[in-house]
Amino acid sequence: xxxxxxxxxxxLKKVGRxxxxxxxxxxxxxxxxxxxxxxxxxxxxxxVIELGMPFTDPMADGPSIQAAGLRALKxxxxxxxxxxxxxxxxxxDNATPIVLMGYYNPIYIYGVDKFPVDAKSAGIDGLIxxxxxxxxxxxxxxxxxxxxxxxxxxxTPTTDDKRLPAVLANTSGFVYYVAITGITxxxxxxxxxxxxxxxxxxxxxxxxxxxxxxxxxPENAQAIASHANGAVVGTALVDALKNSLDAEGRATAKTxxxxxxxxxxxxxxxxxxxxxxx
Amino acid sequence: MNIAKPNSYRSGPDERGHFGIxxxxxxxxTLMPLILDLEKAYTAAKADPAFQAEMNGYxxxxxxxxxxxxxxxxxxxxxxxxxxxxxxxxxxxxxxxKVNNVLGQIMLARRMGKKxxxxxxxxxxxxxxxxxxxxxxxxxxxxxxGAVDVERQQPNVIxxxxxxxxxxxxxxxxxxxxxxxxxxLRDWVTNVHDTFYCIGTVAGPHxxxxxxxxxxSIIGNETRTQMQEVEGRLPDSLVACIGGGSNAMxxxxxxxxxxxxxxxxxxxxxxxxxxxxxxxxxGGRPGVLHGNRTYLLMDADGQIQDAHSISAGLxxxxxxxxxxxxxxxxxxxxxxxxxxxxxxxxxxxxxxxxIIPALEPAHAIAKVMELAPKRPxxxxxxxxxxxxxxxxxxxxxxxxxxxxx
Ligand SMILES: Cc1ncc(COP(=O)(O)O)c(C=O)c1O
Numbered sequence: 001x002x003x004x005x006x007x008x009x010x011x012l013k014k015v016g017r018x019x020x021x022x023x024x025x026x027x028x029x030x031x032x033x034x035x036x037x038x039x040x041x042x043x044x045x046x047x048v049i050e051l052g053m054p055f056t057d058p059m060a061d062g063p064s065i066q067a068a069g070l071r072a073l074k075x076x077x078x079x080x081x082x083x084x085x086x087x088x089x090x091x092x093d094n095a096t097p098i099v100l101m102g103y104y105n106p107i108y109i110y111g112v113d114k115f116p117v118d119a120k121s122a123g124i125d126g127l128i129x130x131x132x133x134x135x136x137x138x139x140x141x142x143x144x145x146x147x148x149x150x151x152x153x154x155x156t157p158t159t160d161d162k163r164l165p166a167v168l169a170n171t172s173g174f175v176y177y178v179a180i181t182g183i184t185x186x187x188x189x190x191x192x193x194x195x196x197x198x199x200x201x202x203x204x205x206x207x208x209x210x211x212x213x214x215x216x217x218p219e220n221a222q223a224i225a226s227h228a229n230g231a232v233v234g235t236a237l238v239d240a241l242k243n244s245l246d247a248e249g250r251a252t253a254k255t256x257x258x259x260x261x262x263x264x265x266x267x268x269x270x271x272x273x274x275x276x277x278x
Numbered sequence: 279m280n281i282a283k284p285n286s287y288r289s290g291p292d293e294r295g296h297f298g299i300x301x302x303x304x305x306x307x308t309l310m311p312l313i314l315d316l317e318k319a320y321t322a323a324k325a326d327p328a329f330q331a332e333m334n335g336y337x338x339x340x341x342x343x344x345x346x347x348x349x350x351x352x353x354x355x356x357x358x359x360x361x362x363x364x365x366x367x368x369x370x371x372x373x374x375x376k377v378n379n380v381l382g383q384i385m386l387a388r389r390m391g392k393k394x395x396x397x398x399x400x401x402x403x404x405x406x407x408x409x410x411x412x413x414x415x416x417x418x419x420x421x422x423x424g425a426v427d428v429e430r431q432q433p434n435v436i437x438x439x440x441x442x443x444x445x446x447x448x449x450x451x452x453x454x455x456x457x458x459x460x461x462x463l464r465d466w467v468t469n470v471h472d473t474f475y476c477i478g479t480v481a482g483p484h485x486x487x488x489x490x491x492x493x494x495s496i497i498g499n500e501t502r503t504q505m506q507e508v509e510g511r512l513p514d515s516l517v518a519c520i521g522g523g524s525n526a527m528x529x530x531x532x533x534x535x536x537x538x539x540x541x542x543x544x545x546x547x548x549x550x551x552x553x554x555x556x557x558x559x560x561g562g563r564p565g566v567l568h569g570n571r572t573y574l575l576m577d578a579d580g581q582i583q584d585a586h587s588i589s590a591g592l593x594x595x596x597x598x599x600x601x602x603x604x605x606x607x608x609x610x611x612x613x614x615x616x617x618x619x620x621x622x623x624x625x626x627x628x629x630x631x632x633i634i635p636a637l638e639p640a641h642a643i644a645k646v647m648e649l650a651p652k653r654p655x656x657x658x659x660x661x662x663x664x665x666x667x668x669x670x671x672x673x674x675x676x677x678x679x680x681x682x683x
Contacts, residue, residue, distance in 0.1 A: 109580030156308040182468040
């Protein structure tokens with residue numbers, strides 16, 4: 001089964017360029033502004049959208065993304081409304097891949113039989129669930145694959161060669177390499193170390209490898225994108241959004257633009273990179 | 279001795295860490311290799327007589343075990359029913375049962391060559407026990423504690439700092455135990471290469487619920503022997519309070535296969551079960567948090583809800599996965615006691631027995647006050663007195679002053 005993710009990476013490969021993957025939190029700072037933001041992302045140069053599913057206890061995220069989730073929850077964001085957001089986005093854009101990223105509990109409560117089917121029909125292409133390692137594949141990975149979603153797994157610096165095959169076994173779409181041991185928004189990723197790690201993963205899989213955690217600037221993004229099939233930026237975009245809010249944490253006239261402008265700058269960085277050899 | 283029978287309640291978890299549908303390993307990929315290493319190290323240590331011998335030496339001469347099984351004569355007379363025994367875990371070094379588990383985990387960390395220990399703490403008892411053993415073995419110690427708990431458990435914060443630990447107040451979320459656990463997990467993800475995460479209760483990803491239970495089972499094992507010595511038979515019932523459930527699992531586990539033993543776990547009902555509370559079994563349902571599937575307090579969308587208890591050590595929206603399983607199969611009865619009931623029990627035990635309990639086991643005493651009068655006089659009831667009340671003296675003092683005003 002070919003998903004929008006597969007199609008997008010195939011197109012990028014043809015033109016010899018890496019993907020720019022953007023992360024924003026669904027419903028941050030409110031559902032209407034959030035929709036405007038995700039509509040603006042592809043127009044500003046995003047190739048893939050990662051959409052955070054708000055959760056009260058994001059144990060692998062740093063303060064910025066945690067705060068974004070809490071802002072969204074405060075205005076009543078739910079998993080169902082996250083699917084609605086994607087459905088609305090799909091009215092104008094049927095090409096940009098959307099990957100949901102988050103934690104398992106809200107999906108478990110939604111129902112593991114129902115969720116993958118509803119997600120697929122809303123126009124979602126893939127899932128990244130931080131707290132579901134391959135040891136728990138029965139939970140959601142297998143039902144998601146059956147529903148035609150890509151299940152994208154994180155590989156990390158602690159995932160050694162012995163463990164990689166297990167991590168990659170049911171992975172599709174792309175592999176997400178976490179450049180650092182740490183939480184989102186932490187130290188900057190080192191391009192040289194990343195290059196070695198990407199090469200190592202590529203010895204085990206033909207899937208595109210995207211790299212995230214710790215990429216903040218167009219220069220960072222360019223350096224990483226020249227060693228990987230994609231660079232993921234989240235915290236920097238979430239921070240730009242936050243800095244545009246008023247004192248009560250509400251959207252202002254600047255909010256959508258603040259995210260769009262940084263997206264455009266970062267996209268320039270990624271597009272300036274030569275794609276890593278396959 | 280403790281060979282599991284077929285259909286034993288004591289044979290769990292399975293090799294993937296499941297107690298029925300509960301338990302498991304729900305953590306970020308960064309941590310998985312570490313957790314698999316820990317499981318291997320624990321399996322090897324368990325089978326190593328030298329490890330057991332070294333641990334037994336410290337349990338006896340450093341912790342002060344065995345802890346007494348004390349017949350609470352005045353409490354028994356006052357309640358007029360079951361014969362009540364207190365398992366005196368509050369007499370352990372550092373003042374609670376937490377030290378049993380921490381000793382085991384620190385010995386494991388040493389075996390694994392780890393030099394930096396992190397822990398989360400609610401009431402501060404687990405933090406104090408961790409700081410203590412880190413001092414004893416010369417290990418770096420960082421303790422995450424919700425900012426609210428830092429306020430209400432000042433004596434323990436001071437103790438941890440005196441012992442050389444770094445206390446990190448956690449400002450995120452509800453600023454209590456659940457957030458301290460999130461923060462400890464974030465630290466662990468960041469410092470995997472040299473850090474050992476010492477979890478304070480029977481929760482978290484497999485193998486933690488099992489290894490913490492095993493280290494705490496000394497409570498129940500001693501109780502068996504001591505009860506045989508003084509009464510010549512097994513107890514008829516067991517009662518323990520539940521935060522995550524480690525003191526309770528420690529007392530219960532050795533008795534699970536004895537059908538004559540009635541078992542009661544007591545959750546914190548806070549302001550009452552229809553208001554803010556911390557009773558995950560009474561008011562929650564199965565979900566996934568902090569590395570395991572278990573009963574959790576949450577809203578309709580799977581967002582974790584705030585827990586509340588007067589007792590910082592019980593103020594957690596979850597419970598260990600083995601308890602969830604024991605609840606669903608009906609082996610253990612889970613009850614709950616409110617803040618006010620715990621306060622009344624705190625005062626009763628202090629005045630009748632000259633023992634000031636921690637607010638946590640005061641919840642267990644509160645249910646004993648209900649259960650014991652309904653039992654015959656030859657009924658033997660054991661309550662786990664999981665900790666002493668020194669840490670709660672300022673807080674309870676303030677509350678009682680406020681009340682008498
Ligand atoms: C004295 C005491 N009892 C009980 C508890 C609750 O933990 P658990 O349910 O794991 O025994 C705590 C936790 O801090 C405690 O300090």
